[in-house]
Amino acid sequence: MYVERLHLVNFRNYREITLDLGEGVNLVIGQNGQGKTNLLEGLFFISRFRGRPFSKITDLVQQGQPYFAVGAVICSSVRKVKISAMFGRGVRKIILDGSEKESVSAVRGILKAVMFSPEDINLISGEPYLRRSFLDSTIELVDPVYVTKKLAYKRALLQRNAVLSKWEIRGNALSAALEPWNIALAECGTYLMEKRRDFLLLAEQVLRKEYAILSGAEQDISISYASSVARQSWEETMAVSKEAFLNSLNKNIQEDVKARCTTIGPHRDDFILMVSGKDARRFMSQGERRTAAYCLRTAEARYIFDKTGEKPVLLLDDVMSELDSGRVKRFARSSFFVEQVFITDTSLDRACEFPISRVIEVERGTARVG
Ligand SMILES: Nc1ncnc2c1ncn2[C@@H]1O[C@H](COP(=O)(O)OP(=O)(O)O)[C@@H](O)[C@H]1O
Numbered sequence: 596m597y598v599e600r601l602h603l604v605n606f607r608n609y610r611e612i613t614l615d616l617g618e619g620v621n622l623v624i625g626q627n628g629q630g631k632t633n634l635l636e637g638l639f640f641i642s643r644f645r646g647r648p649f650s651k652i653t654d655l656v657q658q659g660q661p662y663f664a665v666g667a668v669i670c671s672s673v674r675k676v677k678i679s680a681m682f683g684r685g686v687r688k689i690i691l692d693g694s695e696k697e698s699v700s701a702v703r704g705i706l707k708a709v710m711f712s713p714e715d716i717n718l719i720s721g722e723p724y725l726r727r728s729f730l731d732s733t734i735e736l737v738d739p740v741y742v743t744k745k746l747a748y749k750r751a752l753l754q755r756n757a758v759l760s761k762w763e764i765r766g767n768a769l770s771a772a773l774e775p776w777n778i779a780l781a782e783c784g785t786y787l788m789e790k791r792r793d794f795l796l797l798a799e800q801v802l803r804k805e806y807a808i809l810s811g812a813e814q815d816i817s818i819s820y821a822s823s824v825a826r827q828s829w830e831e832t833m834a835v836s837k838e839a840f841l842n843s844l845n846k847n848i849q850e851d852v853k854a855r856c857t858t859i860g861p862h863r864d865d866f867i868l869m870v871s872g873k874d875a876r877r878f879m880s881q882g883e884r885r886t887a888a889y890c891l892r893t894a895e896a897r898y899i900f901d902k903t904g905e906k907p908v909l910l911l912d913d914v915m916s917e918l919d920s921g922r923v924k925r926f927a928r929s930s931f932f933v934e935q936v937f938i939t940d941t942s943l944d945r946a947c948e949f950p951i952s953r954v955i956e957v958e959r960g961t962a963r964v965g
């Protein structure tokens with residue numbers, strides 16, 4: 596799929612821009628601090644309708660402005676749609692093909708985009724919540740059931756934690772008060788874990804192939820889901836049934852009482868990437884972690900393609916400066932199973948590795964197709 600037209604108003608450092616875009620490689624060129632990342636973030640926002648990790652929706656509004664607006668014409672293999680949306684203090688408007696929608700769920704995921712950014716290195720070495728949010732945002736894009744199950748899970752978790760925090764409820768009364776929330780957590784939680792497992796199985800395959808291409812050497816790579824519910828091996832963990840989840844919750848009550856919150860469940864899970872038998876978080880060099888992070892994003896793109904049949908739009912922010920030229924070349928060859936790519940760089944020099952369709956020049960919050 597591809598974005599045919601992009602419109603941003605009061606979005607970060609853009610006052611107002613309209614760009615006519617198209618398939619192929621769109622090169623976004625400009626000096627540092629001009630708005631290249633912001634342009635990609637605008638596209639990413641139209642895909643997910645939420646900020647990226649570390650950025651809130653309120654950060655996206657241009658300083659001093661009351662709202663921002665985004666719009667796009669998106670061409671998929673089956674249809675062309677027009678999305679526009681406006682967010683701000685007391686403002687929230689979502690329009691899909693001319694008709695107003697109540698909720699962002701009507702437009703979220705229509706544009707399937709994957710963003711590669713230098714911060715992705717945190718996917719490997721950062722806190723577990725970053726990896727969980729990576730899993731969730733990938734799966735949510737293609738699976739609306741996952742979205743509702745996760746919401747229901749969150750609600751049950753809040754209720755269960757509220758019960759745990761009340762000192763006056765203890766003993767049998769406590770077990771009884773927790774019971775309905777245990778059931779809800781087990782029901783929704785197993786779904787979340789199953790879907791995460793599906794994705795990670797694919798990610799493992801993608802990493803084995805892509806990591807070798809990017810690094811130029813075969814590596815023994817494995818990804819395992821580290822579950823807090825069943826602290827066993829990969830296979831056993833994955834076989835977690837609702838009953839096993841319920842048992843674990845019941846067994847864990849004393850610890851939860853001490854912590855005054857629910858200490859097991861997909862909200863505490865993680866995944867572990869092993870390269871040649873070593874934990875990537877601790878034993879990989881900066882460059883290797885970067886490569887692994889790119890491979891995880893490639894897995895995200897692959898997953899979206901497999902689940903929807905649509906080739907996602909790739910947003911590659913600063914990949915050129917992140918990867919050495921050998922890697923850039925291999926990267927150019929490995930990930931172009933897409934219809935539209937945006938690549939940022941400060942000059943045209945390194946971009947000659949790519950078959951460029953369009954150059955977008957960015958300067959102090961203005962952008963034009965050259
Ligand atoms: N909400 C905002 N309002 C106004 N300017 C912003 C906002 N958020 C970021 N900026 C500005 O955008 C510029 C950075 O743009 P960015 O896209 O990161 O540049 P680069 O071209 O280096 O990728 C900075 O000057 C920053 O101050």
Ligand SMILES: [Mg+2]
Nearest residue numbers: 631632633913
């Ligand atoms: Mg940037």
